[in-house]
Amino acid sequence: MRVLVTGGAGFIGSHIAEFYAKNGDDVTVFDNLSRDNLLGKGYGNINYNWNYLGGFERIKRIKGDVTNFEETKNVAKDNDVIIHVAAQTAVTASLTAPQTDFATNALGTFNVLEAARISETNPAIVYTSTNKVYGDNINRAKVVEGANRYAFDETFKSGVSEDFSIDRCEHTPYGCSKLAGDLYAQDYSKTYGLKTGVFRMSCIYGTRQFGVEDQGWVAWFTIATLTEKPITLYGDGKQVRDILYVEDLVRAFDSFIQRNTALSGEVFNIGGGAENTISLLELIALLEQLTGKRSPISYRDWRPSDQKVYVSNISKARQALEWTPKVNPMEGVKKLVNWVSKNKSLFN
Numbered sequence: 001m002r003v004l005v006t007g008g009a010g011f012i013g014s015h016i017a018e019f020y021a022k023n024g025d026d027v028t029v030f031d032n033l034s035r036d037n038l039l040g041k042g043y044g045n046i047n048y049n050w051n052y053l054g055g056f057e058r059i060k061r062i063k064g065d066v067t068n069f070e071e072t073k074n075v076a077k078d079n080d081v082i083i084h085v086a087a088q089t090a091v092t093a094s095l096t097a098p099q100t101d102f103a104t105n106a107l108g109t110f111n112v113l114e115a116a117r118i119s120e121t122n123p124a125i126v127y128t129s130t131n132k133v134y135g136d137n138i139n140r141a142k143v144v145e146g147a148n149r150y151a152f153d154e155t156f157k158s159g160v161s162e163d164f165s166i167d168r169c170e171h172t173p174y175g176c177s178k179l180a181g182d183l184y185a186q187d188y189s190k191t192y193g194l195k196t197g198v199f200r201m202s203c204i205y206g207t208r209q210f211g212v213e214d215q216g217w218v219a220w221f222t223i224a225t226l227t228e229k230p231i232t233l234y235g236d237g238k239q240v241r242d243i244l245y246v247e248d249l250v251r252a253f254d255s256f257i258q259r260n261t262a263l264s265g266e267v268f269n270i271g272g273g274a275e276n277t278i279s280l281l282e283l284i285a286l287l288e289q290l291t292g293k294r295s296p297i298s299y300r301d302w303r304p305s306d307q308k309v310y311v312s313n314i315s316k317a318r319q320a321l322e323w324t325p326k327v328n329p330m331e332g333v334k335k336l337v338n339w340v341s342k343n344k345s346l347f348n
């Protein structure tokens with residue numbers, strides 16, 4: 001199988017590329033290595049995943065930009081599968097640079113879909129959407145407050161499912177640009193018969209994740225704890241997310257790809273689900289348990305459209321993809337702690 005991974009030098013993309021290369025497939029990674037520029041900060045190791053993937057014979061690396069249609073069309077033309085991961089990924093950066101966010105996420109996704117439409121191979125396409133498409137509507141769901149966490153009340157105790165409203169609320173520019181791609185991916189299936197699958201992802205975490213304060217919070221808290229940097233909590237730290245280890249996510253994508261004709265145009269909420277939730281305060285406590293360290297914590301105001309609780313209802317993915325998360329937060333965070341511990345010099 002020929003697999004194209006846009007944004008393949010990023011955290012999730014690098015795991016997808018590795019998975020298919022190890023599976024014996026021919027993988028092309030297409031990335032403009034812009035993560036640090038887009039976020040306005042990073043660790044100066046933008047080439048780390050790129051270089052890591054260079055060690056795989058079956059991975060071809062191409063530097064290029066999904067906002068450039070000609071480049072995207074050329075790289076997309078001969079593939080059986082396209083996994084579109086390239087994006088501007090931070091809500092905060094979308095608020096200060098909405099035009100770049102729109103170009104990267106909305107136009108970039110449109111270009112990938114359009115390139116797939118005119119390709120002669122009729123590829124299966126995975127689009128990596130986000131829980132942020134539900135925007136502030138999530139905050140209308142009732143929550144109950146515990147000592148260290150919020151939780152949905154009974155109504156949403158199994159989490160948020162795919163039919164939850166996306167309308168009539170604030171989303172932030174990131175939520176809008178990702179939703180534009182989400183709707184286009186669905187529509188290109190309905191209108192042109194493209195074999196697209198939309199995955200509205202909650203928090204994904206794992207090794208090779210260069211988390212910063214604005215994006216990738218599980219990795220950021222781990223890095224901060226191990227490198228003894230302070231952590232700022234926006235809000236009260238009781239926010240809860242269902243977290244999913246990256247290798248579990250990749251298995252879900254692969255399951256869709258195996259069934260792409262039957263599931264074309266479908267949307268899946270995907271995360272750790274109700275059994276794999278953690279609050280910010282609980283993660284800090286878990287990291288202290290695992291490392292014996294605790295970063296100094298300070299508190300600031302809530303950030304725009306932050307969701308007090310987001311938990312994916314993963315019933316549809318479980319059933320249609322015959323998939324279930326295998327790595328729980330304790331195991332997954334341990335793997336991340338081990339990786340950061342071995343690579344501390346990357347985070348100075």
Ligand SMILES: NC(=O)c1ccc[n+]([C@@H]2O[C@H](COP(=O)([O-])OP(=O)(O)OC[C@H]3O[C@@H](n4cnc5c(N)ncnc54)[C@H](O)[C@@H]3O)[C@@H](O)[C@H]2O)c1
Pocket residue numbers: 006007008009010011012013030031032033034035038064065066067084085086087088089104108128129130131178201202203204205216
């Ligand atoms: N990590 C999460 O928890 C999470 C949650 C929900 C959705 N997502 C989505 O998953 C995808 C991947 O996220 P990630 O955490 O791996 O982020 P990442 O920043 O590590 O990876 C994104 C990659 O895209 C590349 N890129 C950016 N603009 C590009 C462009 N114009 N052309 C080509 N490449 C470009 C970047 O250089 C980077 O390598 C994104 O679409 C994001 O919106 C992630």
